[in-house]
Amino acid sequence: MLLYLRLLKESLSFALSALTNNKLRTFLSLLGVTIGIFSIIAVLAAVDSLDRKIKADLSKVDKNTMYLKRFSFGPSDIPRWKREQFPDVSYDEYQYLKDAVQSIDHLAFQIFTKSENLKYEDNIASNVNVVPVSYEFEDIQSLEIAQGRFYNESESNSGNAVAVIGYEIAQTLFGDTDPINKKFRMYGQRFTVIGVLKKQGESTFGPSNDTSVIIPVNFIRQMYGDHNDFMTPIIVIKPKSGEDPEAVKGEIIQKLRSYRGIKAGDIDNFIIDILAGFTDLIDNIIGQMKVIGWIISGFSLLVGGFGIANIMFVSVKERTNLIGIQKALGAKNRFILFQFLFEAVILSVIGGLVGMLMVWGIAAVLTKVLEFEFILSFSNIIIGTGLASFIGLISGILPAISASKLDPVEAIRSGM
Numbered sequence: 001m002l003l004y005l006r007l008l009k010e011s012l013s014f015a016l017s018a019l020t021n022n023k024l025r026t027f028l029s030l031l032g033v034t035i036g037i038f039s040i041i042a043v044l045a046a047v048d049s050l051d052r053k054i055k056a057d058l059s060k061v062d063k064n065t066m067y068l069k070r071f072s073f074g075p076s077d078i079p080r081w082k083r084e085q086f087p088d089v090s091y092d093e094y095q096y097l098k099d100a101v102q103s104i105d106h107l108a109f110q111i112f113t114k115s116e117n118l119k120y121e122d123n124i125a126s127n128v129n130v131v132p133v134s135y136e137f138e139d140i141q142s143l144e145i146a147q148g149r150f151y152n153e154s155e156s157n158s159g160n161a162v163a164v165i166g167y168e169i170a171q172t173l174f175g176d177t178d179p180i181n182k183k184f185r186m187y188g189q190r191f192t193v194i195g196v197l198k199k200q201g202e203s204t205f206g207p208s209n210d211t212s213v214i215i216p217v218n219f220i221r222q223m224y225g226d227h228n229d230f231m232t233p234i235i236v237i238k239p240k241s242g243e244d245p246e247a248v249k250g251e252i253i254q255k256l257r258s259y260r261g262i263k264a265g266d267i268d269n270f271i272i273d274i275l276a277g278f279t280d281l282i283d284n285i286i287g288q289m290k291v292i293g294w295i296i297s298g299f300s301l302l303v304g305g306f307g308i309a310n311i312m313f314v315s316v317k318e319r320t321n322l323i324g325i326q327k328a329l330g331a332k333n334r335f336i337l338f339q340f341l342f343e344a345v346i347l348s349v350i351g352g353l354v355g356m357l358m359v360w361g362i363a364a365v366l367t368k369v370l371e372f373e374f375i376l377s378f379s380n381i382i383i384g385t386g387l388a389s390f391i392g393l394i395s396g397i398l399p400a401i402s403a404s405k406l407d408p409v410e411a412i413r414s415g416m
Contacts, residue, residue: 028307029347030308030351030354031304032301033304033305033352033391034304034354035355036302036303036391037301037304037387037388038356039355040294040387041359042359042362044293044380047289048380049374049375064245064248064274064275065140065237065238066273066274066275068097068236068237068270069088069235070087070269078271088232093235093256094109105240106139107236107237109236110132110134110137112231112233113132113232114230115128116186116187118173118185119186120184123173123175125172128211129211131213132214132216134216135152137214137236140238144197144198145197146167147179148180148193148196149195150164151164151195156216159218161190161191162193163194163213164193165212165213166196166197166211166213167198167200169212170193179193179196181193181194197209197210197212237252249274256268301391305394308348308391308392308395308396309344309396312344312395312399313398320406324406333405336403337401337403337404339403340396340400341396344400345389345392346392348388348389348393349389353388355384362374
C-alpha cells in the first residue's frame with residue numbers, strides 16, 4: 001500500500017513537473033480534454049437544468065390531467081385540414097361532462113385569448129397574459145395564493161369582475177401597497193383584486209403566473225360571446241385518484257361522441273391529450289439532446305486523448321535514462337507502468353477539472369443574467385472526473401507499456 005502511495009506521489013510530482021517545464025506543449029495537449037469535458041458537462045448541466053425546471057413547472061399538475069380541445073399539442077395522425085374543421089369545445093359540453101362522467105375529480109373550462117393592458121391610476125401593466133377560467137382551475141393547477149383568495153363557484157358562474165393577479169402584476173400596479181380589494185381597469189371595466197399568486201419565476205411553458213391575471217371565464221363569455229377568432233376554448237380534466245386515465249379518457253370520448261351525435265365509424269372531431277404523454281415526449285427530447293451532446297463532445301475528447309498520448313510518448317523519451325536507472329535499482333515493470341499511467345490520468349483530470357470549473361463559472365453568470373437556474377450537479381462532476389480519468393487511462397496505456405518494456409542497459413546507454 002505504501003509503495004502505491006509513494007508511486008502516486010512521484011507520479012503527481014512528475015506530472016506537475018511536466019506541466020511547469022513544458023507549459024505550451026502541455027497547454028496544447030490538455031486543451032482537447034478541457035474542451036471535451038467542458039462540452040459534455042455543459043450540455044449535461046444545461047439539459048439537467050432544463051429538465052429540472054420543466055419537472056418543477058409540471059409538478060403541481062397531476063400527470064393524469066387531460067386537455068379536451070379541437071387541436072393537438074403534439075403530432076397527430078389526423079390531417080391538418082381535417083383538424084381545422086373540428087368545432088370548438090363549448091361551455092355546455094363542459095357542464096354536461098361534469099354531470100355525465102363520474103370518474104372525474106375536477107373539470108374546468110378555460111379560454112386562451114389575447115394579452116391585455118391593465119391600468120391602476122397612473123400605473124400600467126402591458127401585455128398581460130389573461131387567463132379566463134372557471135373556479136375549478138385552482139384545484140387542478142394547485143395554485144399557491146400569497147394574499148387573498150381565489151374566486152368561488154358563485155363568482156365564477158356569475159362572471160363577476162374579480163381577478164387573481166400574478167406577483168409581478170401586483171408589483172407593477174400597486175408597488176408595496178396591499179393590492180387586495182384594489183380596482184384596476186381592463187376591457188373597459190373595473191376589476192377587483194381578490195387574490196395575489198405566489199411568485200413563480202420564469203416558466204418553461206408559456207407565460208409565467210407572475211405576469212398573468214386570472215378572471216372568471218363567464219365574464220369573457222358575457223362580453224364577447226362564445227365564438228370569436230381571438231378566443232380558443234379548452235376543457236381541463238383531472239381524473240379521480242386511482243382511476244385509470246385511459247379508461248377515463250375512453251368514457252369521455254364515448255359521452256362526447258354521443259352528445260355531439262357522431263355516427264359509428266366516423267372519427268372523433270375532438271382531441272384529448274393526457275399530460276403524462278406530453279412529459280414522456282419531453283423526456284424523449286431531453287434524452288436525444290444528451291445523445292447529440294455526447295456525440296459532438298466525443299470528437300473533442302478524441303483529440304484530447306491523442307494530445308495526452310503525445311505528451312506521454314514525449315515524456316517517456318525524455319526520461320528514458322531515468323527509467324533505465326530505476327530498473328537497474330530494482331524497479332519492476334509494473335512500477336514503471338503504473339507510474340506513467342498515473343501521470344497520464346493526473347494530467348487528464350487536471351484538464352477535466354479546468355473544463356468543469358469553466359462550466360461552473362459560466363453557469364453562475366448565466367443564472368444571474370437570465371434568471372434561470374443552471375445547476376452543475378454532483379453527479380455531473382463525478383461523470384466529468386470519471387470521464388477525464390478514463391481518457392487519461394486509455395491515452396496513457398501505450399506509452400506506459402512501452403516505458404515498462406525498456407531494457408535497463410539500453411535505456412541508461414541512450415542517455416549518455
